[in-house]
Amino acid sequence: MPKSTNDPQTLNGFESDHPNPFMSFTDCLHGSLDYNTLSKAFDMSCSSSEVISPPLDHDNNSNKAAGVGDHSVGTTSTTENPSTPNYSSISSSSNEAAGAAGDDQVLDDDSDHKSMKNKQPKLGSDGDHEDKSKKGSKAKKKEKPQREPRFAFLTKSEVDHLEDGYRWRKYGQKAVKNSPYPRSYYRCTTQKCIVKKRVERSFQDPSIVITTYEGQHNHQCPATLRGNLNLNAVGMLSPNSLLAAAPLNGSARYSHEFLAQFLPVNNQVELPNHYHDHPPSSMLYSNLMNPHRHHHHQQQQQQLHAPDYGLLQDLVHSFSHKQEP
DNA sequence: CGTATTTGACCAGCGC
DNA sequence: GCGCTGGTCAAATACG
Numbered sequence: 001m002p003k004s005t006n007d008p009q010t011l012n013g014f015e016s017d018h019p020n021p022f023m024s025f026t027d028c029l030h031g032s033l034d035y036n037t038l039s040k041a042f043d044m045s046c047s048s049s050e051v052i053s054p055p056l057d058h059d060n061n062s063n064k065a066a067g068v069g070d071h072s073v074g075t076t077s078t079t080e081n082p083s084t085p086n087y088s089s090i091s092s093s094s095n096e097a098a099g100a101a102g103d104d105q106v107l108d109d110d111s112d113h114k115s116m117k118n119k120q121p122k123l124g125s126d127g128d129h130e131d132k133s134k135k136g137s138k139a140k141k142k143e144k145p146q147r148e149p150r151f152a153f154l155t156k157s158e159v160d161h162l163e164d165g166y167r168w169r170k171y172g173q174k175a176v177k178n179s180p181y182p183r184s185y186y187r188c189t190t191q192k193c194i195v196k197k198r199v200e201r202s203f204q205d206p207s208i209v210i211t212t213y214e215g216q217h218n219h220q221c222p223a224t225l226r227g228n229l230n231l232n233a234v235g236m237l238s239p240n241s242l243l244a245a246a247p248l249n250g251s252a253r254y255s256h257e258f259l260a261q262f263l264p265v266n267n268q269v270e271l272p273n274h275y276h277d278h279p280p281s282s283m284l285y286s287n288l289m290n291p292h293r294h295h296h297h298q299q300q301q302q303q304l305h306a307p308d309y310g311l312l313q314d315l316v317h318s319f320s321h322k323q324e325p
Numbered sequence: 326c327g328t329a330t331t332t333g334a335c336c337a338g339c340g341c
Numbered sequence: 342g343c344g345c346t347g348g349t350c351a352a353a354t355a356c357g
Contacts, residue, residue, distance in 0.1 A: 169329065171351090183348095185349075
């Protein structure tokens, strides 16, 4: 799985020493970034900024799902093309929020209960009687499993499975309705770590990959441990690949503040020359927020504006609205 | 041979 | 109640 080491951004060396107070994706992923932080961000946005994103649920779930899909995970072709930065967006949702908003399934939290559920008697397996007992317990009470926080990264990349410094094991793949691209399900391979992630690719804009993380890592980033700072999540998902951010749940709202937390890098890191041609996230970010600037990036925007289905659409629209009051 | 991926089946939730 | 859909499991397979 670690085959795919894409990450165009590793080059930046951004996080290699992200000296700042801002958190890296990695931080976020392994929990350094307190969920509350995000919540706060959202709260702020809620109170201070306009709603740019409709609850995900307003659309049909399937559509959302349809919008994106993924394929090969393990790594197909890692296109480490420094010249082709990925643009990604981040979004998050909180447990409660998730449930409350009745958000859709793409990010749906219920994946948890599903996992809890005891499915599979499956052939061969001893599941039979166990299953029964399980069912019994299930029947007793289906205490809702607590939902894990989720963060979605909208990434513009040719690589489906973005290297984020953690090790993932693929445990499933499903075809996405209305999309030629499947959705892949991954689980952190670290023991006791329940973090999961879903990778989907927009079929309208196949260059966009949506990675949804669920839960927080309760361990150090393997890459970091190895001393390979370049493998930091941020490095992979890269700041320069940030496209936009959007909350996954209906209750959350976008905000500059929120985004700022994920798009800090630019502010504190000096970019390689080639980034002048391919401005990093912040650029894009500002672009998203201020469409009238950075013309040559409007392309990206347009892609995003395209009536996509699914999460992508939501995300995109959110931004669109935000931009155009 | 151990580990990771693929793939079909299973299950729960939701809408009708 | 039925069918659809998303999410997960685990046997089978692939890969090193």
